[in-house]
């Protein structure tokens with residue numbers, strides 16, 4: 001079996017080059033039509049500001065950030081949010097699963113998901129929760145990998161160009 005064309009690691013702090021590389025990845029996903037909290041067009045300034053905010057949370061231990069890099073640079077990422085109410089110390093939210101258009105459909109999304117689940121276990125978490133566009137690429141990824149579908153909320157969010165979309169909530173016991 002051939003080795004993966006990418007490597008995965010957890011970052012415990014981010015430098016400026018990594019913040020800009022993650023901003024490029026986010027912009028690529030939003031331009032590709034992904035509903036990941038941002039509207040189109042996503043400016044570089046807003047994308048960089050978002051990752052600076054994430055970087056603060058990573059340094060503070062409020063988030064775990066995993067990244068994937070290939071020969072061309074940053075090609076995937078996912079986060080776990082640990083900064084939750086004090087009665088939920090056993091769980092995390094899984095957010096911002098992003099794979100660059102150039103590396104999709106090669107198993108990187110599944111690899112990031114497995115790595116995030118392992119990281120959550122290592123951090124003592126026993127329950128993960130996430131939401132995804134109903135019927136979208138992310139929803140198929142989570143269902144294929146054993147996440148339990150809780151239900152749909154129609155019209156929960158907007159796609160980057162403004163059309164309403166439903167959201168499906170999932171959980172996974174670790």
Ligand SMILES: CC(C)(COP(=O)(O)OP(=O)(O)OC[C@H]1O[C@@H](n2cnc3c(N)ncnc32)[C@H](O)[C@@H]1OP(=O)(O)O)[C@@H](O)C(=O)NCCC(=O)NCCS
Pocket residue numbers: 029034035036096097098099100103104105106107108109110111131132133136137138139140141
């Ligand atoms: C959702 C997302 C993360 C999936 O990433 P990915 O790396 O393409 O995921 P995978 O490669 O593991 O799986 C994607 C598809 O490729 C298929 N696949 C995986 N490895 C493959 C291979 N070696 N050869 C052929 N197909 C393969 C999978 O079966 C899956 O098929 P399906 O979509 O028809 O069900 C990616 O599409 C993305 O970043 N989208 C934009 C952002 C987004 O929407 N994120 C989700 C937020 S909830």
